[in-house]
Amino acid sequence: MSSVRSSHTRLAAARGPASAAALLDTSADLRHRFAAARQAGQRHRDAAASLGLSEGEAVALHSAAAGVPEHTAGLRSVRLRGPWLDLLRALEPCGALMALTRNDVAVHEKTGSYTGLAAQGPVALALGDDIDLRLFFQHWTAGYAVHEPARAGGGAPTLSLQFFDAQGSAVHKIYPRPATDLACWQQVAQDYADPVGTLPAFTPPPVPEPAPDDDGVDVAAFGQAWAGLHDTHEFHGLLKQHRLEREQALRLMAGRFTQRLPTDALRRLLHGAAAAAQPIMVFVGNPGCIQIHTGPVRRIEVMGPWLNVLDDGFNLHVRQDQLASAWAVDKPTDDGTVSSLELFDAQRRLVLQCFGARKPGQPESEGWRQLLQAVKAGR
Template sequence: MDLRQAYVEARAAGATRHRDIAQAMGVTEGMLIDAHVGAPSSGLQAQRLKRDFPRLLAELSRAGELMALTRNPHCVHERTGVYEHVSAQGEPGREMGLALGDEIDLRLFYSQWAHGYAVREGEQQSLQFFDAHGVAVHKVFTRPATQLAAWQALCVSWADPDAPAPQWRTDTVAPAVDAADVDAAAFRAGWAALRDTHEFFGLLRKHGVRRMQAMQLAAPEFAQPVDRHAARVVLQGASANGTPIMVFVGNPGVIQIHGGPVQRIAVMGPWLNVLDPRFNLHLREDAIAQAWAVRKPTADGLVSSLELYAQDGELIAQFFGQRKPGQPERCAWRQLLDGLVDDPVWSEETTGCAA
């Protein structure tokens, strides 16, 4: 198949998103982008990048304001800001990193980053990063306030014209099998003993438990199933009362976080959207198989969240009340979450939260 010609025909037929066009062709998005390396000056153009991705992201601050985009199959998270305080540690190719800017907040798992491209289509310019299968892990787009001279210099310095064509992986990874012999009592005791939300990942590993299974094993005071449309209630409630929230969306390569208020909430067909000037969220409500109101004990008091899961058990998105380490969560956020739960076991906790 001539992917370039098929792409031109799909564009002429009105298709817009690269991911959708690639799926219609039976290839991954990375394969479609790579097919345009060395393309003519019109239309879609792509250039392979050097593969020191942690250092590349650390240099993005030179370009000023950019838009960070991270998605999974059911949710897209877009945040405008500056890539600040970017760091990484670990052996080359397996680094774990952070970006801790005021607006762009990322957790980066570089072992999942296989290929990067500088992409241009008309006036739209971006850096796009893919895993070994060609599935997008993260994208960076220019904005009207971007320092374009610095951006273009960065694209030139990171271009790798001698990079060979990728050997894309086409195997599929079987989903993890939930352990049948989980010690539920020990798992629940470990949950009750948490002192930091980050300890939850270690608890899952220790007991060989997948995240959605953990919800089902948890004691009722720590996890309760709620309506699949709970995210709509939470976003509309936070918008109405001005409660600042945190929205986590990720894939194996990146977790992207919005922290702050949300304002314009719009439902368009199956999509639940936040359409604010510097933060956009696009969530497929019809992909949500389970939603859970969750509590974790910490040294700062209970931390409450809403977690959304797809049919295959993968996490789609998480919602928290915005707070800083060392501070309790806001009472307004806790009341918003408690309002989702219709169970006497989940009693409203009015202590240990901040006005």
């Protein structure tokens, strides 16, 4: 319990009165309030925030290390151990699963099998036909197998594997689907259960950095280096070499390689892709995971602030009101120009990217270029 309390204390200092009030409650009280928020329809992330907790802390509070009995009637979490790549590889025989990766603004859900998992330097990859991931395990601090009873009114319990970074933010989640081999799922959860299962020491989120200063940037040299790109994967190194934030770089190249667009560009692009049956790539990520959909989008719906793709096997949910900027971006490569739409939040963080569907070594399709050009023209 001391680890939970010390974590709450750090959060109280970082997050204010809501967390300070949470200190007055016992862990049992916090679990009761979390369950009430869930029954009221709040998602895990929002229910935790209502208690002044990170999502990882809320999940950890339901483990044996926080005093929860093994056969509790409520939500139960079991801490997992790595290696994380081995755990994900062990899921392949389970069949179809739903992979969920999100950030503060966008949620990406994709159904398929965890296949083609391999390490490539500091990055691991899942290169299945449907589950396509870039995994940065240095940001995976804790994992849990979670069993949550059905909500009032019926339904089945919810099973999941949930992985969190050092601040308790979810980097990746995995859920069974109707076709999942549940015996395989349970075996993986059992094989990777941490026999010690201590509470992780989550830390407060970092203070957002101020907007970068353009003073001292050699814009001409940066533009020349941009023009010399051979592959889109070189772009991150280019930013690092010139000590630029991503959105700052796009702004500095406006009119040459980039064009700023209204934030409704994403809605128009998705509707256009659906109408033209144009396959696209949709990237959503956080520091620990990037998840990719490649293929068509069909059912596009707006529900309040949420812009949604609601297709079989692929769901996307984006808070349109939290999009702060949108950019059309051109990058020269050995395969020709590769163009994209990039969306950022108010903290200048990359939220989502869209590309035309293509394989390495192939040029962009003319259909994608026409679609993006129409969006750039405001159509």
